Amino acid sequence: MVDDISSDGKGKPALDHLINSEDTALRQRALRVVPSGMWGHLHAAKLPEGYPQFFARGEGAHLWDVDGHRYLDFMCSWGPNLLGHQNQEVEEAAERQRRMGDCLNGPAPVMVELAERLVETLPAAAWAMFQKNGTDATTTCATLARAATGRRKLLVARGAYHGAVPWCSPSLVGVTSEDRAHLVHYRFNDLDSLAQAVAEAGDDLAGIIASAFRHDLAQDQELPSPAFARAVRDACDAKGAALILDEVRAGFRLHAGGSWETLGVRPDLSAWSKAIGNGYPISAVTGAEWLREAASRLFVTGSFWCGAVPMAAALATLGVVLRDDVPGQLARLGQRLRDGLAAGAQRHGIALRQSGPPQMPLVLFDDDIGSRKGDAFCVAMLAHGVYFHPRHNMFLSAAHTEADIDTALAAAEHGFAAVASL
Amino acid sequence: MVDDISSDGKGKPALDHLINSEDTALRQRALRVVPSGMWGHLHAAKLPEGYPQFFARGEGAHLWDVDGHRYLDFMCSWGPNLLGHQNQEVEEAAERQRRMGDCLNGPAPVMVELAERLVETLPAAAWAMFQKNGTDATTTCATLARAATGRRKLLVARGAYHGAVPWCSPSLVGVTSEDRAHLVHYRFNDLDSLAQAVAEAGDDLAGIIASAFRHDLAQDQELPSPAFARAVRDACDAKGAALILDEVRAGFRLHAGGSWETLGVRPDLSAWSKAIGNGYPISAVTGAEWLREAASRLFVTGSFWCGAVPMAAALATLGVVLRDDVPGQLARLGQRLRDGLAAGAQRHGIALRQSGPPQMPLVLFDDDIGSRKGDAFCVAMLAHGVYFHPRHNMFLSAAHTEADIDTALAAAEHGFAAVASL
Structure with a gap:
């Protein structure tokens, strides 16, 4: 159910989508009136190229950027979104x-x-x-x-x-x-x-x-x-x-x-x-x-x-x-994600580390100097409509479903392929 | 248009209205689960007896406390309410x-x-x-x-x-x-x-x-x-x-x-x-x-x-x-209030000090040790449905009208009488 936002439909990182986009236009306007265009932990400069800075809308476990791309979101507003947007x-x-x-x-x-x-x-x-x-x-x-x-x-x-x-x-x-x-x-x-x-x-x-x-x-x-x-x-x-x-x-x-x-x-x-x-x-x-x-x-x-x-x-x-025992619900969803990512990494022969509580996933790669692998992994997932973070812990919400987890795991296949091809 | 909340209709401070009230009940519940029942600048303990702690509703320049008393408000949420509630x-x-x-x-x-x-x-x-x-x-x-x-x-x-x-x-x-x-x-x-x-x-x-x-x-x-x-x-x-x-x-x-x-x-x-x-x-x-x-x-x-x-x-x-040139609008309303209060004080032979910008009125009384006069003034106004503060600057909003100012001035007559009778 994820909109594939890659320009070629083949699942490669589709960074081109930001060129001449509304996001780019807003960043340029922001640079004039906000120091460095943004502040703090939500500054997109801290993310790999291709991540949007500006968002138009949120609903349940999904976000839309200002260019209309939809993402299945695993940052949940960096925590606040616990039950889904517009609950x-x-x-x-x-x-x-x-x-x-x-x-x-x-x-x-x-x-x-x-x-x-x-x-x-x-x-x-x-x-x-x-x-x-x-x-x-x-x-x-x-x-x-x-x-x-x-x-x-x-x-x-x-x-x-x-x-x-x-x-x-x-x-x-x-x-x-x-x-x-x-x-x-x-x-x-x-x-x-x-x-x-x-x-x-x-x-x-x-x-x-x-x-x-x-x-x-x-x-x-x-x-x-x-x-x-x-x-x-x-x-x-x-x-x-x-x-x-x-x-x-x-x-x-x-x-x-x-x-x-x-x-x-x-x-x-x-x-x-x-x-x-x-x-x-x-x-x-x-x-x-x-x-x-x-x-x-x-x-x-x-x-x-x-x-x-x-x-x-x-x-x-x-x-x-x-x-609804939301912590228990998130733990089960998080474990499904963790197990799926571990299996995917193994299939691709990639050494992955997942740590901490499953409700707040963190995915790090071994021998990942400068976060090259993490960035490639996340950019590929982003191009397939799934918003992961390469270095910060992520967050699950009660709006995520098992099907959403499986969608993320499908996108992760592209992420692993991107890491393997580095 | 102000609801007279005094119990006897004669304009005396009507402190009894809080006994067995919803406000009292909420304060008692709050004391169990909030240190001293409230914190910071909105703690009603800092106001004279009779001021409500809890509010049910706001609309325009008016507030309703949890016991249904309506107040023409001159604190405006201590500043934030600039254009009126529910603008x-x-x-x-x-x-x-x-x-x-x-x-x-x-x-x-x-x-x-x-x-x-x-x-x-x-x-x-x-x-x-x-x-x-x-x-x-x-x-x-x-x-x-x-x-x-x-x-x-x-x-x-x-x-x-x-x-x-x-x-x-x-x-x-x-x-x-x-x-x-x-x-x-x-x-x-x-x-x-x-x-x-x-x-x-x-x-x-x-x-x-x-x-x-x-x-x-x-x-x-x-x-x-x-x-x-x-x-x-x-x-x-x-x-x-x-x-x-x-x-x-x-x-x-x-x-x-x-x-x-x-x-x-x-x-x-x-x-x-x-x-x-x-x-x-x-x-x-x-x-x-x-x-x-x-x-x-x-x-x-x-x-x-x-x-x-x-x-x-x-x-x-x-x-x-x-x-709408809101600052200019508030300055005119504030000047009307200031002039009216000055005239009222003079009629009652009371020495009043009003200072600072008219948009943010402050009313202090000469020789007012322990704020006895200020408290009596404000409690009498409160009893006639007008929410003033005895020591802190107040705030006007664009929802106030000239008629509201005149209503406040009418209530102030009771306030001056209360001060004169001390």
């Missing part, structure tokens, strides 16, 4: 709230309903607060850990992404050394480095921040080892520090009760965003009882943080996640 | 985009259209970038000034509000001294203190941040003196530093081309949010040509920053602002 239940809930009001002089009742639902759903949560960006949530967690403990040091895994402001940005452009004065680094899943960092922080340890799993760019993903998760919990307990789980990327794809529930380790604070409103802009902090008092002393706010429409969308999203 | 042109533009897509794998064409429109409209802007919170915009400006200059010091007016994260928050809870290591304070409109701060920053001056006008909480507002604005510009020019104008609160209410256009002083960077999307969550940074290269090196991003629906709303909002 009917979410859109109806959002529309009902929209007809009443969104941004008012205070919250709407849906704020309480959403907070209640999160507290019911997440065993680690006694309370919730709402914001806009994932970075709002991680920054609030960091500030709150300091407020609650009266200490300053935060342990952060080296290479982990927790947002794009000076204290945590992957870039040092415009950042001063003071912005990171109280960060101490450890290596994810490495108990010795964790113990060393805890010792270094000494009596000044406010909190330990960990991603739900290790999802650093262009690295094999790693689920947390039970021993690591336990060691983080024990260190926080021993020091009276806060365990901060960054769920921004993984939240509601791994486990509806929190990504570390299967490990039996509960965080003190969790930062949520991306998928929780199925594309509507909302993030959240949830926390344990002992942090409630400090949270009420904190001053954090934003003009749109009480926006009621994203809250209504989040409440509807959470309802579907629980009713 | 038809904005909602239609948003809905057209929503049917296509909002949060995709990249921006929609509307991003380019909005950036082009801002660059056309703002003489100081060569480019634009989009974000979610006002704090995103001010933080990006600060980081960008450092990136472009390779220097660290930022001059900030003492008492000015530029956001709610550690580097600029009005609260020190959870903040470390390093978070503010490179801030140097000056006094708004005070040339000597500005010169001293510039000297203190020395060769390390990256930028000077100024609000469009001085709007510190519970202080008389001050428009910038032409000499002050010129001195800020001259200091930046002399040092090669960036003049950062914080337009988050004032933007598009004072002047559609930028709040300092009438002073003949153009900023290098401007931070926009609140009103620009008429309630839809969006903020923006606009900048001068010399900062474009540094802006393209910066890594700033967010999961929802390419959201196309708020961009479509902003494009429609900007169209109405320009076509």
